[in-house]
Each structure stands twice: as C-alpha cells, then as structure tokens.
Amino acid sequence: MLTGKQKRYLRALAHHLDPIFQxxxxxxxDHLIRHVQEAIEKRELMKISVLPNCMEERHEVAAEIAEKAGAELVQVIGKVIVLYKESKDHKQIDLVGMP
Structure with a gap:
C-alpha cells in the first residue's frame, strides 16, 4: 500500500509519461492484462488511457487492471490511469529514499 507522499512522488514522475495502452x-x-504485466515489470510506472468508446466506468477499469496485474493504483485523472509496481529485475524508482 502506498502512502500519500509516495503517491504524490509517483504522480510527479508520471507527469511526463505518455499512455502506453488504451x-x-x-x-x-486477459490479453491486455498480460501486456500490462510485462510492461510494468520493465517500467515500474505507466499510464493507460481509457477511450470514450469504453462502456465501463474508468474507476472500475482502473481498479480491475490494478488488481489483475498486481499493481498499485496511483491515480485516475480524466481518462488516464497511472499504475505502479516495483520491479524485481529492473528497479529504477526508490520509494524508501525518495526526496
């Protein structure tokens, strides 16, 4: 579980990222979840956009992707979802010693 400070730090890091999946x-x-799992292992932090033709509510989509991919939901803002998962092999973000 992420703290408020950690989420704020991750939101700042994600600001300049472009969405990877739609x-x-x-x-x-299952196809989308598998690709999200593979990508988040390499990147740790990613954005996903929800298109206007998606029939599901964006917060439900975000919660479902986060749960099935084993990631933490950082933020849902507009039609963009921000996810974080600590990588085992490609660790880049240090939440313990963050500024």
Missing part, C-alpha cells in the same frame, strides 16, 4: 470498447481482457 482500453476501448473491448474493455479489460
């Missing part, structure tokens, strides 16, 4: 009318499926 959730459209197909919604959340």
């Amino acid at each position: 959730v459209g009318k197909g919604g959340v499926n």
